Amino acid sequence: MDTTFVLLSIAKIAVVWGGVLTGAAILVLAERRISAWIQNRLGPNRVGPFGLLQSAADVVKLLFKEDIVPTAANRFVHDFAPMISITVALTTFAVIPFGDTIEAFGQNVKLIVADVNIGMLYILALTGIGVYGITLAGWSSNNKYSLLGGLRSSAQLISYELSMGLSIIGVIMISGTLRLDEVVMHQTAPLAHSMQKLPSWLQWLIPVAGWLPSWNVFFQPIGFITFVVASFAETNRLPFDLPEAEPELVGGYHTEYTGMKFGLFFLSEYANMITSSALITTLFLGGWHLPFAESWGLSPFALSLVKIGTFFVKVTILVVFYIIVRWTLPRFRYDQLMRLGWKVMLPLSIANILATGLLLLWWS
Amino acid sequence: MGFQISDIANNAPLFTLVATGLVVILLESAKSGKPNVSFIVSLAGFILSGLLAVGGLKTEDVSFGGMLMNGSYSNFFAIVFCLTGSLTILISKSYLERFGQFRSEFYILVLFAAMGMVLMASANDLIIIFLGIELMSVSLYVLAGFFRTQDRSNESALKYFLLGAFATGFLLYGIALVYGSAGSTNFSVIHNQAPALMKNQPLPDSVVQAGLPDSVVQAGLPDSVVQAGLPDSVVQAGDSGLPAGQAGLAGTIFLLGLGLVIVGLAFKVAAAPFHMWAPDVYDGAPTPATGFMATAAKAAAFGAFVSIAFKMIGSTSGTISNLLAVIAAASMILGNVIAISQSNIKRMLAYSSIAHAGYMLSGIAAANVEGQAGVMYYVAAYACMTLGAFAIVSILERDDAANLSIDGYAGLSAKHPVIAAALALFMFSLAGIPPLAGFFGKYYVFLAAVKADMTWLAIVGVLTSLISAYYYLRVVVVMYFKEGEAAVEGRIGMSTVVAIAVCAYLVVQLGVYP
């Protein structure tokens, strides 16, 4: 069992990294093309068909750049910071189920890298470590822009980590577990099941909405919104990209980085985008669950593929949403950002927990 | 999750303090800058809590699943804390106004510290002791640094915080070791285990008598430390017929843990080898806060100390008694001798508080019923007289902290005969002159020591009391027989006068009708 288990795990890791890294590469291109489209430009279209090889060219270019570490910088930490960022970005995906089970090598394989019982805690813990990468990068450069960027980002990240942690709690209360695959399983029943308990004056909703799947987004609309906003902040994406804030901080924490070390920050930002999209999908949008897919009469193997495809499509839609938001909204001012985090998101997510608690009591 | 109404009813004093604290915070947040309201609400909360504690003196019960033990013991201490708390609040008003620092946070912090103290006194579990100590200490750290713009105040807060955090570390490590050897943090459970653990410990008494728990380590743990494995030895130590080596290991760890717990608590009461923070902290902190620290915090630490000594260890512990006796003797000698050379009255009172910690510890070291009662009486008496003394110091203190030297009190009797008389009363009581409260406190404690065959401790106590009479009476002498210009700036606040009167009344009352 052990060897097979290890081999299977390695295979799953390869699949996940292949997906995430290729995804990140394509995303960089997609982002540039979409932004060009929004701004009525062409965007990169020369390297390969539709510019598809642009990212590969970028990586090669970054690899052959000179590695510049400023004399004033702390060399060890300067080297270490981007490594933290990318390690975190690449390992977070371990507990997210990207499909149900699949028949392979003569056994039913769960499509999740590490089936641990504390999945959500693991993700929160890694998010916490991720802060170090940016903070240390800002500090080690010994550059005023970098330091400001690093400080701002650590303040921002920890502020929004709170709302992120709090908005998940509603989901945990509903599903009663920290395992992400069980959270998904919990969302597969039709909504009509849980609607039986509705008071009589709301019973008319059952035929109207009962066919919907019981995705958590329907039970936790506030939690969903706060979680999505917090994810935007956690990935440093516009409108929350103050740590980078090109006009004021000339790049922020990675001002003093060149070559692939800069590339690692860049890569981890996009990998984080994919991971948090996958997390939103898993927690609130039913993960790999596609309503009615079971009733199509597909073979188990094909059904598994359909489920993986569903997951993929959901994540893609979210990622595109990320990109469109970036090129549509202006950036916050820093005081607005902190006010939103502490005075709106935090009370909102605590209120959400109390409301969920009351509703659950009434429900059962 | 079964908690009952009785849990809340039993802990009514505690919950009153909690509720008052929260209400004051809310009031302060809703309408900033109205400290008068906070003053009245906090005072009312303390008085209500104290009355509830008086009402609860008769009931004996455990609550929250055996975590807290409510009864005459805990309620007696709750009364002491509420008394000192309300007196501190009374003293503080005019003092803080004079320094332009009259803010609600002072009352909030006093309330929270008192909460921690009540928790400590009613604890029936090491975890609760820890929780109470932290709640109390964190509030006191901030209280010590309450005058944010004063260097002395900041210095005192920082010193207190750093050393206090260190002591907390000792305490927590000790709790961990006790838990490891006894298998529980609950007093009753440990109490049942303690005799077996103590009996099988192979250490000679002399090691422990050397005074430092570190020496326990040097006595050498058996090689089987790792192999023995804690849980096993715990189980076996609970039975009686067991291999001596492993039981000895559990016993050693238990003793080591107790030693560390005692170190942590000895720090909080400022007993001799762990007293270094006291003078600086007492000197720098705002005087009402100092008074509160010196009385209520010390009382709370003794509340926890007595709980641990009597409820947890029981009276079977010769080694622990000897350790405590050594600490007590050292505190008495050190505090009293150094106090002689102090010219600053706050520092003098700080050293005297070290000495008094020694007197009280000798009651605990005696480890008999008289000792326990004596310590409880002493705590109450000490709280009244010391708080009264600090109240008078707070009246005389001026902005630049100049008027703190004992010589500055010269001629006080001519200018303010009533205040001088009150201070003289407190000083006589601190020195242990009959028929005041201080005398009977010492009498009970030393009586307990004699009964426990610790006559040497009682002799040390009496001798050092004689030394202490010198510096206490010097203040009286300076006040009455030296010419000078001891001036009180501005008016003396009504509330402070009330506080002093209450203290003075109690000192006489406790003394005459013990």
Add this chain to the structure above:
Amino acid sequence: MIESYIPIFIMIVGAMGFAVVMGKMNEFVGPKRPSEEKLSTYESGMEPVRSARERFSVKFYMVAMLFIVFDIEVVFLYPWAVSYKLLGTPGFITMFVFIAVLLVGYFYVWRKGALEWD
């Protein structure tokens, strides 16, 4: 139980390897033509003035402290949330009291202006 963490371990080791290789690659394959100008700290073309590691606003510390307070609350909420359906009404009341006490502090901090940033 513990073996479900093996894949995570493999993944972390792999990711670290990837990170180290990629992060150090430039040192080996990139050109090395350092100059004093190039290695000086970037400050929009100006000569760098003083070190960057000086004192910064106390507000960052405030945020960090508040974060710890609330993050510990979150940590307490997790086990409670997992077993919420077992705990029922007493569980809700207990946690409600806990959160209410924290909200009093939150209200205080808000009114005292610790959350203002300007």
